[in-house]
Amino acid sequence: MRNHSFDAMAIIDLENLTPWLFWLAVTGLVLSELYFALQSSRISKFTGSTESKLRSVIKDFNNGRFYKPWGTPPIIIDGGKKRLLELSDTPVLSQRAVYADMFGFKHTMNKFNHTEVNIIKSRLFGRVLNVNGPNQVARLYPVLQKRxxxxxxxxxxxxxxxxxxxxVIPLASTAKVLSSRLMAVTFFGENLGSNPDLAEALLRHPSQTIACMGAFQFTPSFLMSLVHNIMTRGGREMRKIQSYLMPIIDQGVDSxxxxxxxxxxxVFYDLIEQSHPNRDYWTPFTLSQSILGLWLAASHQPWVNLYHILYELCIRPEWQQIIREEVMQHGALNDFTKLNQLSLLDGFMRETARLNxxxxxxxxxxxxxxxxxxxxxxxxPAGAVVCVDSYAASHNPRIYPRPETFDAGRFTNGQSHDQTNRFTDVSENYLIWGFGSLACPGRHHASLVLKLVVxxxxxxxxxxxxxxxxxxxxxxxxxSIPYNSTRLVLRRRSEPTSHWQ
Ligand code: HEM
Known part of the structure; x- marks a missing residue:
């Protein structure tokens, strides 16, 4: 093992924000908190309540309550399956426009057209990840073990x-780097995925995109391009990733x-092959740009899930033993099909995702x-963001008795009344993957990486x-954003089953 320091890690990595931007943001937040706090108090009570308002502002900041009080809050609708499907699949209710706005894709994805409604792209991703994905990840399992x-x-x-x-290791950054490294292999194979130069760019680009997302909340639109250039050093990682991918797309997979x-x-091979007949649309630039978006989708959620699963295991040592025995009894570590079928491991991950x-x-x-x-x-109205409350769905007491309780055995002991029980299942009572035809197509890849590591x-x-x-x-x-400071202690077991040759 060697000491290694990465500077682009947290989902909003404050160290990574150029300091003056950070302080500008903090000042903006404090002023806006004050403005809204004071505005909400009656003038007659103004002087009397000012002190307590100030105190609550300070308390909010001490507690890390950073938010954007001036933004228009999304419209939250409730509903059953039919409404969720309508929300998910109605073309004028655009998924892409939300994420393009949120992440500033026009800048962070190299001039991405952020108003497009692109069914061609969703179909390509769905086919590659959801239809072909499960078999492909199983075939990559030994390479992932090696990595x-x-x-x-x-x-x-x-x-x-x-x-x-x-x-002793840092939990959040280890989860982030590790899932990036493994996911890179599922995307780009053993050689390209492990190329240190590309691997670093693949790690940094999503972190920078997320940091830009934070900064864009306080940036007037005419300054966004400048801010993006400062924070990403002229989009260096984005261009680097594309420069690795475009020649291969252009010359074909044989090269x-x-x-x-x-x-x-x-994933990369399949994307090149499946898009080949339509190369006029999927030029090397367009496909590599879409891969940047796909890579963002593949990067920012798995590590947060890994963080929470490891955290939950730490505070439930008895479950460490239960799952360890399940893995060892089934000889599952060297056989992905067996590993994927372990119900206690799978149920533990689903319960973690339900609550976190x-x-x-x-x-x-x-x-x-x-x-x-x-x-x-x-x-x-046009321009509004509409969504559902996934917290309420996963805390519905009719579906999950004692919903606040972490019950790792819930999906095997009858304490869940949902019709589905697997980590990768899509359900109206478990919305971590979304719902309908746009539900996350990469969930099998995520599940593989998480199960292998855990x-x-x-x-x-x-x-x-x-x-x-x-x-x-x-x-x-x-x-909910993991703290960077959380440390994980790994204590080698006295009788390790050495599975690494
Ligand atoms: C634990 C990890 C992950 C979680 C919790 C997650 C969750 C989600 C969610 C909630 C959506 C939005 C669905 C909607 O708006 O209806 C989504 C979309 C998406 N995810 Fe994931 N995701 C994960 C990992 C991945 C991975 C590893 C990949 C790629 C290999 C991926 C690829 C995508 C893509 C391409 C979309 C957009 C779907 C489309 O436009 O058709 N995700 N994901």
Missing amino acids: LSSFLKDELEVLDTPDSRTT WDEAKGIKEST SLDKIAIRRKALEDYTFSDGYTKV ATLLVDYELELDAKRSRRHWMWESF
Whole structure:
């Protein structure tokens, strides 16, 4: 293992924001908090309440309550399956427009057309990830095991080694780098995916995009391009990624130096092949630009899930033992099909996701024109964002008795009345993947990477939180964001089953 420091890691990595932008944002937030706090108090009570308002502003900032009080809040609708499908699949309620606005894709995705409603793209991604994906990830499993092994040996950022069996690592950044490295293999294969130059760009670009998303909230639109250029050093990583991909797309998959068998199982290969007949539309530039968007989708959620799964395991040591035994009894570590079938591991991950989703709202859509839902009542004006409350769905007591309780066995012991019970299932009572035809097509890839990491760590280590630095997450708007400071203690088990040859 070697000490390794990465500077583009947290989902909103404050160190990564240019300092003056950060302080500008903080000042803007404080002023706006004050403005809204004072505006909401009656003039007659103004002087009496000013002190307490000031105190609450300070308290909010101490508690990490960063948010954008002046933004128009999204319209939250409720509803069953039919309404969720209508929300998800109505073309004028655009998924892409929401994310393009949120992440400033026009800048962060190299001039991405942020108003397009692009069914061609969704179909291509769906076919590659959702239809072909499950078989492909299974074929890549041994390569991923190898990559995980080399990461644990050579790339783990070590904070402390109190004794020869114990290693202390940063939980959030390890989860982030590790899932990026593994996901890179599923996308770009063993050689290209492990190329250190590309791997770093693949790690940094999503972090920069998310940091830009934070900064864009305080940036007048005419300054966005400048801010983006400062924060990303002229879009260096974005251009680097495209410069690796475009020649291969242009010259075809035969020009790509990757072992046979591995190459054909990657997302990149499939994207090139499936888009080939339509190369006039999918030029090397357009396809590589879309891959940047796909990579963002693939990067920013899995690591947060990994963070929470490891955190939950740390505070439930009995479940470490239960899942470890399940993995070992089935000899599942070296057989992805078996690993994927383990119900306790899968149920633990689903329960973690039920209670710890990154976003408390789901199926965000922006109305490209005025829209009235088929009930005739719910009207959405053009430009508004409409969505559902995923927190409420996953805390419905009729579906999940004692919904606040973490019950890791819920999906095997009858304490869930949802019709689905798998981590990767899509359900109206479990919206982490969204719903309808645009539900996350990459969930099988995410599940593979998460299961591989969790099972491997459990077989080799006891997991603990470093009590001194174990804060969990803070809220930013509807997002719950892991703390960077949380430390994970890996204690090598006395009888490790050495599965690495
Ligand atoms: C635990 C990890 C992940 C979670 C929780 C997650 C969740 C989501 C959610 C909530 C959506 C939006 C659905 C909607 O708006 O209706 C989405 C979309 C998407 N996700 Fe994921 N995702 C994860 C991992 C991945 C991975 C690994 C990939 C790629 C390999 C991926 C690819 C996509 C794509 C392409 C879309 C857009 C779908 C479209 O436009 O048709 N996701 N994901």
